Amino acid sequence: AQSVTQLGSHVSVSEGALVLLRCNYSSSVPPYLFWYVQYPNQGLQLLLKYTTGATLVKGINGFEAEFKKSETSFHLTKPSAHMSDAAEYFCAVSPRPGSGNTGKLIFGQGTTLQVKP
Amino acid sequence: ETGVTQTPRHLVMGMTNKKSLKCEQHLGHNAMYWYKQSAKKPLELMFVYNFKEQTENNSVPSRFSPECPNSSHLFLHLHTLQPEDSALYLCASSQQLAGVNNEQFFGPGTRLTVL
Numbered sequence: 001a002q003s004v005t006q007l008g009s010h011v012s013v014s015e016g017a018l019v020l021l022r023c024n025y026s027s028s029v030p031p032y033l034f035w036y037v038q039y040p041n042q043g044l045q046l047l048l049k050y051t052t053g054a055t056l057v058k059g060i061n062g063f064e065a066e067f068k069k070s071e072t073s074f075h076l077t078k079p080s081a082h083m084s085d086a087a088e089y090f091c092a093v094s095p096r097p098g099s100g101n102t103g104k105l106i107f108g109q110g111t112t113l114q115v116k117p
Numbered sequence: 118e119t120g121v122t123q124t125p126r127h128l129v130m131g132m133t134n135k136k137s138l139k140c141e142q143h144l145g146h147n148a149m150y151w152y153k154q155s156a157k158k159p160l161e162l163m164f165v166y167n168f169k170e171q172t173e174n175n176s177v178p179s180r181f182s183p184e185c186p187n188s189s190h191l192f193l194h195l196h197t198l199q200p201e202d203s204a205l206y207l208c209a210s211s212q213q214l215a216g217v218n219n220e221q222f223f224g225p226g227t228r229l230t231v232l
Contacts, residue, residue, distance in 0.1 A: 043123075044221075046220055094215070105219070
């Protein structure tokens with residue numbers, strides 16, 4: 001069955017430092033890939049998604065993610081963390097049509113990003 | 118209103134009460150979802166509707182009863198809940214259930230507390 005793993009439930013960085021949040025998926029056929037962010041007491045907001053084409057995807061708020069098929073990964077990065085980036089981040093996958101399922105999103109456990117001044 | 122809205126934002130209810138959560142999407146989407154988000158647990162998909170028809174029920178207890186009168190509205194009727202049902206209930210919608218346009222757009226959620 002399709003699954004997604006986020007390494008590290010809690011990541012702490014200093015303001016201005018590189019942000020790296022890890023996501024790995026398990027499937028023989030690369031799925032569609034998503035990153036969502038959730039600020040306290042709010043719903044999830046789509047940061048970026050990968051479906052096909054260029055493997056480096058740019059999203060909102062300066063975030064980007066790179067799809068690496070050989071590593072079955074879709075890690076999220078931001079060159080310089082800002083205090084406002086503190087939030088919960090969710091990686092999600094969706095099997096491609098024809099994979100024999102409904103294509104609904106499967107979410108990882110989430111990673112809490114703390115940004116220290 | 119834009120995006121996905123949910124009302125109420127906060128709800129406190131006793132175990133014998135009956136209440137309903139409302140979700141409305143203003144995006145012209147065809148699929149709608151209910152999720153439960155508990156502290157320190159992953160997002161749990163509860164129900165999926167596509168073109169008003171329920172396509173998925175993830176073994177949700179019958180004390181949760183969804184209703185989808187049209188593609189823009191989704192309700193979650195609650196009765197005789199348990200304290201462990203306290204959580205953030207998120208509604209989402211997507212253009213398609215599957216395919217390249219199946220990214221989901223979420224509402225702000227309803228924070229439910231069952232006493």
